[in-house]
Amino acid sequence: MEQHIALYRAWRPQTFAEMVGQEHITQTLRNSLKEGRISHAYLFCGPRGTGKTSAAKILAKAVNCLHGPAEEPCNCCDACVRIGENAVMDVIELDAASNNGVDEIRDIREKVKYAPTEVRRKVYIIDEVHMLTIGAFNALLKTLEEPPPHAMFILATTEPHKLPVTIISRCQRFDFRRVKMEAQLDRLRHICQAEHINAEEKALKHIARLSDGGMRDALSLLDQIIAFSGSDVTYQNTIAITGGVSAEQFGELTERVLSADLGAVLDTAEAWMLEGKSAERCIESMIMYFRDLLMLQMMPEASLSGRIFVDDAMRKLAQQLSNKQLFDMIDVLNHYHNEMKFASQPNTLFEVALMKICRKAKEEPRTANAAADAVRQLERKVAELERQVRDLANAGGGEKSFAPDKSSDHKKNKTVYVPIVKIMRPDKLAAFAAEQESPWSRNVKLHWSEVLARVKDSKISVHAWLINGEPVSANEHAVLVAFKNDLHRETTEKQDNKQLIEQALSDVFSKPLKLLTTMKKDWDEIATGGAERENQREVLELEPEEGGKYAEEWINEAIEMFGEDMVEVKEE
Numbered sequence: 001m002e003q004h005i006a007l008y009r010a011w012r013p014q015t016f017a018e019m020v021g022q023e024h025i026t027q028t029l030r031n032s033l034k035e036g037r038i039s040h041a042y043l044f045c046g047p048r049g050t051g052k053t054s055a056a057k058i059l060a061k062a063v064n065c066l067h068g069p070a071e072e073p074c075n076c077c078d079a080c081v082r083i084g085e086n087a088v089m090d091v092i093e094l095d096a097a098s099n100n101g102v103d104e105i106r107d108i109r110e111k112v113k114y115a116p117t118e119v120r121r122k123v124y125i126i127d128e129v130h131m132l133t134i135g136a137f138n139a140l141l142k143t144l145e146e147p148p149p150h151a152m153f154i155l156a157t158t159e160p161h162k163l164p165v166t167i168i169s170r171c172q173r174f175d176f177r178r179v180k181m182e183a184q185l186d187r188l189r190h191i192c193q194a195e196h197i198n199a200e201e202k203a204l205k206h207i208a209r210l211s212d213g214g215m216r217d218a219l220s221l222l223d224q225i226i227a228f229s230g231s232d233v234t235y236q237n238t239i240a241i242t243g244g245v246s247a248e249q250f251g252e253l254t255e256r257v258l259s260a261d262l263g264a265v266l267d268t269a270e271a272w273m274l275e276g277k278s279a280e281r282c283i284e285s286m287i288m289y290f291r292d293l294l295m296l297q298m299m300p301e302a303s304l305s306g307r308i309f310v311d312d313a314m315r316k317l318a319q320q321l322s323n324k325q326l327f328d329m330i331d332v333l334n335h336y337h338n339e340m341k342f343a344s345q346p347n348t349l350f351e352v353a354l355m356k357i358c359r360k361a362k363e364e365p366r367t368a369n370a371a372a373d374a375v376r377q378l379e380r381k382v383a384e385l386e387r388q389v390r391d392l393a394n395a396g397g398g399e400k401s402f403a404p405d406k407s408s409d410h411k412k413n414k415t416v417y418v419p420i421v422k423i424m425r426p427d428k429l430a431a432f433a434a435e436q437e438s439p440w441s442r443n444v445k446l447h448w449s450e451v452l453a454r455v456k457d458s459k460i461s462v463h464a465w466l467i468n469g470e471p472v473s474a475n476e477h478a479v480l481v482a483f484k485n486d487l488h489r490e491t492t493e494k495q496d497n498k499q500l501i502e503q504a505l506s507d508v509f510s511k512p513l514k515l516l517t518t519m520k521k522d523w524d525e526i527a528t529g530g531a532e533r534e535n536q537r538e539v540l541e542l543e544p545e546e547g548g549k550y551a552e553e554w555i556n557e558a559i560e561m562f563g564e565d566m567v568e569v570k571e572e
């Protein structure tokens with residue numbers, strides 16, 4: 001019976017061209033080999049499974065190839081074949097995790113000075129080099145700085161920050177990246193085709209996502225699933241083997257959360273735990289699922305290829321949630337995910353997290369009725385505008401209203417007319433009085449404590465002034481806060497303080513909101529008798545100097561100050 005070789009070993013890259021997702025490194029190394037600018041020491045950094053050791057072995061073959069040094073090893077000559085089989089004494093691989101002492105490094109230092117016996121250059125590949133002791137690093141330092149011309153060192157690590165700067169400064173550093181999802185998928189499809197494996201696209205996408213940018217992890221997962229399901233790799237088998245939860249199951253759970261059906265939510269969690277699913281993996285996958293919904297919601301028309309995998313159910317669910325709900329849920333789940341690392345009962349914490357997001361969903365109404373609410377708000381605004389137009393028409397008495405034409409000759413003709421500019425300003429408090437029971441007002445009052453908390457975190461002195469105010473009304477553009485004390489209001493209105501508060505409002509409600517202030521006595525008067533005062537206008541008449549010498553400038557200034565709609569020019 002032929003011995004099985006793991007996929008990640010069978011498909012380990014043998015040339016720079018076969019490496020996936022590291023073009024910025026492979027191109028540089030190939031150019032260096034082509035031009036003969038080969039360094040004596042390299043440092044390969046990056047996440048696990050991204051090709052650091054593979055690149056090191058390819059480089060070792062390239063510098064020792066009998067047809068080279070060349071941009072790529074031929075993989076046919078005796079040197080390339082034997083290096084690939086770990087059969088060349090002059091290419092030494094050392095695992096620093098188990099050989100991290102001073103004695104091992106001293107042994108290297110003693111032997112490196114001898115010329116290679118089988119190939120052109122001695123190559124030392126030290127994996128997980130950050131595991132060396134301080135003494136071992138010190139022993140390596142001198143040799144690394146001035147090695148003999150026939151020697152090359154390639155250090156590989158997942159944690160470069162643990163290396164002494166004296167070591168890093170003596171190496172050419174290359175940072176390996178996580179492999180992009182598109183590149184992983186292309187590689188997985190190619191391998192499945194070559195191995196005669198029928199794999200569902202959705203299954204490969206799930207494998208690529210779980211591997212978190214590590215090609216070796218992706219191939220290990222694929223190998224494990226093939227061992228379970230044979231030559232047919234399905235999405236359901238992939239979910240079962242990896243202990244994950246499908247997007248459909250998360251969609252169902254989210255619907256139950258939004259319905260605040262706590263019993264059904266906890267039943268679902270219990271069923272997952274009985275199936276042997278990890279509470280930590282479940283909560284981690286939920287965070288990613290809500291992150292996908294958030295991206296879909298905030299970038300509906302953008303290209304999301306490689307970021308998320310969208311279906312109709314996800315699109316529908318994204319329309320039912322607000323940005324704030326998703327941000328809140330992610331915050332809660334992330335908090336409990338961190339707590340799980342130190343908990344003896346992670347399943348209990350998972351259930352607590354679900355209960356908490358259920359409570360948040362119950363506090364905040366679902367946005368399934370958001371469209372209806374928006375229509376009602378628009379209807380109110382249209383009615384308000386129609387009323388204002390009628391009031392303007394009645395106040396004008398049929399007289400001609402116009403914006404002054406700068407080409408008209410006001411200055412030359414001083415005796416034809418004397419203009420009177422009437423500025424009519426609606427009472428802004430009346431508009432807020434009509435909104436004091438709106439969904440926006442209720443939402444602001446419900447979450448005002450969160451606004452105060454954010455302000456307090458930013459600047460406690462501003463919080464001390466703002467806490468004396470009360471949010472009395474709001475719309476989708478502004479929040480009106482009433483103060484009993486004029487000093488508190490004036491301090492809050494200072495530019496720096498106001499900007500800080502508006503930033504807190506923006507953070508809590510996920511959209512820009514202006515801060516408007518009023519005195520409590522003024523608000524109480526308009527809130528109780530708003531209908532009576534709603535149609536009142538404050539009229540300001542500006543009389544020009546004799547002869548209308550400055551008439552045009554006055555008109556332009558009035559329009560600039562109050563807006564064209566609020567200015568009526570009356571000819572007399």
